[in-house]
Amino acid sequence: MPLLEINHISSRYGHVQALSDLSLTIERGEIVTLLGANGAGKSTTLRTISRLVEPTQGEIRFEGQSLEKVAAEKIVKLGIAHVPEGRRVFPGLTVEENIMIGASSRGHVGTRKLRSEVEEMYTIFPDLRRLSGALGWSLSGGQQQMLAFARGLMSKPKLLLLDEPSLGLAPIIVQQLFATIRTIRESGTTVLLVEQNANMALSVADRGYVLSTGRVIVEGTPDKLLNNDEVRAAYLGGGAHKATA
Known part of the structure; x- marks a missing residue:
């Protein structure tokens, strides 16, 4: 049984159709990425899973349980x-x-357990340890993104939804960020990743879905997507057939 199943979901923002008959699955332990142009429905998909957007049709199931009334x-x-x-x-x-x-x-959560879990976050995100007493506003964009990851992981999720984690960050920070995403998966957390940097996303993903106007138009392994001429031209800049880590 997949960890997450999205079956024929449609949703709207007012009169705008955001998702149209969208279906996808995520297996336990995977990193799955959603690719597509701005307005393709990627962030809406995450917001629909989180119940921040109410679908007009279809069903989402998590561990076999319908999220309809959650x-x-x-x-x-x-x-x-x-x-x-x-x-x-x-x-x-x-x-x-x-x-x-x-x-x-x-x-x-008991004080000792909480302290231990905070220490785990400092192990995954070592920069945060030396900044532990700093106020959130004083952090750089990359440090704030690491902090947002750590805060999300403290809920002990089975599925982590990441929306544009590299947005506005310097290339060296992006490299660190995606190394961290690999570490998160290795620790047992499944990841659904929305990312404009398609090459980088495919370098860590097990599978990907390409969305256009709220629909899945292509899906498959990174190699399949990287070798799809249409996908490469539209989302990978027509560049190399191989993603870089």
Whole structure:
């Protein structure tokens, strides 16, 4: 049974059709990427999974359970964490306070266990350890993105939704970020990744879906997508057939 199944979902923003009969699956332990131009429906797909957007038709199932009647605030308790575009850290809280907030959805967590889990985040994101007492607003864009990842992971998700994590970041930070995404998967967390940097996304993904106007137009392994002339011309700049790590 797939970890996540999206079956023939459609959704709208007012009169605008955002998703049209979209279907996809994610298996446990995968990194799956959603590719496509701006407005293709990638972020809407994540928001629909998180119940921030109500579909007009279709069904989403997580671990076999329908999400139809699950409120948005309950999604994280099921094991789905959403790191939205724009990081959205709490600027007036310290780095460590931001990390700890990520565990709040799990109810009471003992002090010793919480401290141990914060230490785990510092192991994955070593830059955050030296910044633990710094306020969120003082961090660079890359540091804020790492903090947003750490906060999401503190909810102990089975599925992590990442929306444009590399947006606005320097190339060296992007390299570090995608190495971290690999580490997150190796620790047992499944990842659904929305990313404009298609080459980089495909360098870490097991499979990908290409969206256009709210529909899946191509799907497959990174090699299949990288060797698809249409996909390469539209989303990979017509560049090399091989993704770079």
